[in-house]
Amino acid sequence: MAMLGMAVEEGSAAKRFWIRSRKEAVFAQYTPFVVCLTAGTLETEAFRNYIAQDVHFLKTYAQAYEMAEECADDDDAKAAITDLRKAVLERLKMHNSFVQDSVMQEWGIDPTKEIVPIPATVKYTDFLLATTLGKVEGGKGPGKIVTPFEETKIAAYIVGAMTPCMRLCAFLAKELQVCLQHDANGHPYKKWIENYSSESLEVAAVQIEDLLDKLSVPLTGEELEVIEKLYHQAMKLEIDFFSVQPIGQPAVVPLTNDPANHLVIFSDFDLTCTVVDSSAILAEIAILTAAKTDHSGTDNLNARSFSEMRNSWDSLSRQYTGEYEQCIESLLPKEEAKTFDYEGLCKSLGLLSDFEKQANSRVIESGVLKGTSLDDIKRAGEHLILQDGCTDFFQNVVKKKEKLNMDLHVLSYCWCADLLRSAFSSVGCLNYLNIHTNEFNYQESISTGEIVRKMESPMDKVEAFKSILSNLGSNGKHLSVYIGDSVGDLLCLLEADVGIVIGSSTSLRRVGKQFGVSFIPLFPGLVNKQRQINGKDSCIWKGLSGVLYTTSSWSEIEAFILGT
Structure with missing residues (x-):
């Protein structure tokens, strides 16, 4: 703007x-x-x-x-x-x-x-x-x-x-x-x-x-x-x-202006809600735990030194970054699609799904997350910095949730659901939203390094998205919104009645455009929608249109969905 x-x-x-x-x-x-x-x-x-x-x-x-x-x-x-x-x-x-x-x-x-x-x-x-x-x-x-x-x-x-x-x-x-x-x-x-x-x-x-x-x-x-x-x-x-x-006259804003609609809001977490990726936070907690062990001189044959943990995580990060870019290159078609090709996108993102699962396997095998304290994770979640305006949005959804017939879901690749629970609990929203992500395995509140793998890929996300909507049943009207920032969110963004891309991921836009996806700034997109209804029924949103709306601001998202 x-x-x-x-x-x-x-x-x-x-x-x-x-x-x-x-x-x-x-x-x-x-x-x-x-x-x-x-x-x-x-x-x-x-x-x-x-x-x-x-x-x-x-x-x-x-x-x-x-x-x-x-x-x-x-x-x-x-x-x-x-x-x-x-x-x-x-x-x-x-x-x-x-x-x-x-x-x-x-x-x-x-x-x-x-x-x-x-x-x-x-x-x-x-x-x-x-x-x-x-x-x-x-x-x-x-x-x-x-x-x-x-x-x-x-x-x-x-x-x-x-x-x-x-x-x-x-x-x-x-x-x-x-x-x-x-x-x-x-x-x-x-x-x-x-x-x-x-x-x-x-x-x-x-x-x-x-x-x-x-x-x-x-x-x-x-x-x-x-x-x-x-x-x-x-x-x-x-x-x-x-x-x-x-x-x-009918208007496309706010999205909650039709009380007959059951509004279902979905959001990604890492770099959609947060300023920093949660995997880096969890790794840093594990590394700092190793540093405490070094400093205390604890004689633990199973403990890894601070330098070992740091080197292991740095190596995993470099490998992931390099191979991720290669994977994105490999799944792009040689020519840009002339029309929206959802089927082709699904096949290509299947390759990305395999890559994400392999990357998680390497993290588990490395043991880099082993020894992390649940208390440390909860403290990190309490102090997690969210994007400007994100907290206001979630808190205001919670305030209006029952009156406006809304459900709120977070779908995330995060390795540890406790980090998300703590983050949303600290802003008073935990009891009003549904978190769908992975879990740590613990022994006496200490991580074993294993991850209970529930959501690792674009395919996992879109399957969870569809399952949530199907469980709502066929009674009444449902309107779905998905807010995300990365390639892993593309399928959910496109399946939703309203897909909102926040941030400036070049990978997301590049992949989307190659498969015929159109990206339109949110406000001009709403103006175009308003011209379409022109006195008719305002319920004109539908999924798989191939059109996504872009913004850099949670305030814009709140203004569009909730209004003043």
Whole structure:
């Protein structure tokens, strides 16, 4: 996803606040309103309502800029605020012109019909007006702050509460414009999007960010914290505003919007959920155990030294990496398939399955995992670092699981299920998900080095995936989602109604493309799906379509599946 506002200096307050809010901004992008608007299927009355709400926003913005200008004590800051206020007034003129000229003539809608602000609009405008009066958390309570010194703080607080709206609008405008460029059929809101996405909006966003940085320079750390709270509160109110816009039509987002669907979510674990591969973690635990034995001087004829364990693991890792690349090369067809070839992919991944099983056999035979303590594994799981946004996703699925009729499964090649149990237990999700992976053999809580081998290959994963779905029975509608990152996930990704590839594995994309798989960024893919339903039944997902959706963000996945 494009990162806007790069003109803001590294380390600036505005940049820090935006970076910390960027994953939240995705939730505005993935609202039914924005997706339908981008797709060009948004009903005209819903669009007109949005324009009317934006007018209420802009009028309050103009008021807030006027107050900020009064409070600022720097001529340059005053001049910048004046310019920004003029830009808002110009945008108001653009709205009026658009409604009068376009909506009236093209769609036959009465532009004189008054539309009152919805509660989400009122919440933001009330918040902004309260900020202009000094009614901010961390301030001195209700009432306008009147001393000249404190008035300069009010200018900074006002700008802090307005900046996220400008940055979010510029962010959404960029995404709208990109999708519009690929719309060859003509977009009903093309004129408005082109005006909305003009360079002037990005310029205004950068200007207000620069102004926020300038006004923040003399502030204390405590006062900067107040501004950051205002920034995040404003961002939340903006997202709420987009999320409650009425559309009056079926939408592909969020995926949970059809309560009749039994949603079954599957996820891989290693490098999908985690930052580091679990095999490296388990090996490191075993190596550190050997180091403790060396250090204690324990006379154990069966114990292996730290150096032996390290050398053994390094050798296994090098062999696996080299042979894995050779295996991938060997299973690729000479020519790229012209159409999706699932049968050919299954045959080729059978070769990869044999390779993965042989690699696991070498690990077991090496004894490198022998002597590992269950307590050490559990501690490692508790401190396992998950991908940014992953924990939030799983926790929010758990919160909504019963209300929204969802099941959650993790399918993994991990050698030790106890590591996964500990990781998910530490974030409060263990009791609500099903883990399908391998197990260690223990004697008195110490690993024997043997692995109870349940899931080692792409074929094992897809068989487990199919078995889980078949056990749900034929009653009711089931919608399956699989989230994965590697070649080993390809079959499950393709079998699922919705397959989401997270990360940037070149091997996965290379293998997939050779067998005719298409990879589409998630948001544009949803926009295309929205165009397909166009008022029809929104249940249009189906497996084995040969299309997978790509993202680098768990926040995008959560916004798509769960919404706000």
